Amino acid sequence: MAKKSSDSNGKNGKGRRVEKRVPIAFRVADAPKLAFANHLIVQHDPSCFYLWFFEALPPMLLGSEEEVAKQLESIETIPAQCAARVVIPANKMQSFVDVLTGNLTKYKASIEKQQRQKSSE
Numbered sequence: 001m002a003k004k005s006s007d008s009n010g011k012n013g014k015g016r017r018v019e020k021r022v023p024i025a026f027r028v029a030d031a032p033k034l035a036f037a038n039h040l041i042v043q044h045d046p047s048c049f050y051l052w053f054f055e056a057l058p059p060m061l062l063g064s065e066e067e068v069a070k071q072l073e074s075i076e077t078i079p080a081q082c083a084a085r086v087v088i089p090a091n092k093m094q095s096f097v098d099v100l101t102g103n104l105t106k107y108k109a110s111i112e113k114q115q116r117q118k119s120s121e
Helices: 065-074 090-120
Strands: 002-009 015-022 039-044 048-056 080-089
Touching (some): 080 090
Antiparallel strands (some): 002 015
């Protein structure tokens, strides 16, 4: 729910604040961009958190052992492409963390259940 508010001035000149809760209608494009991210950078300032999601893929190394070793020696960095950048208001960050924590807990429980089922077979 989102709050919509406005100030109104009555005949007596006294303003009063009017608020109404309005539901948010979440919409997703037919084919939203899907990005893979295996690295994350988080920065913040007093009002927002900035989440930078990066994809860093290992280089393709081909050839004999000696050729691969030579290729490895020449690598100085592995590029990480920014896949997405998300800005979260500071006052929403705790609920964002809570949602992620709750989902991670459910995920771990599901994986543990699957492992127990496999080991009992």
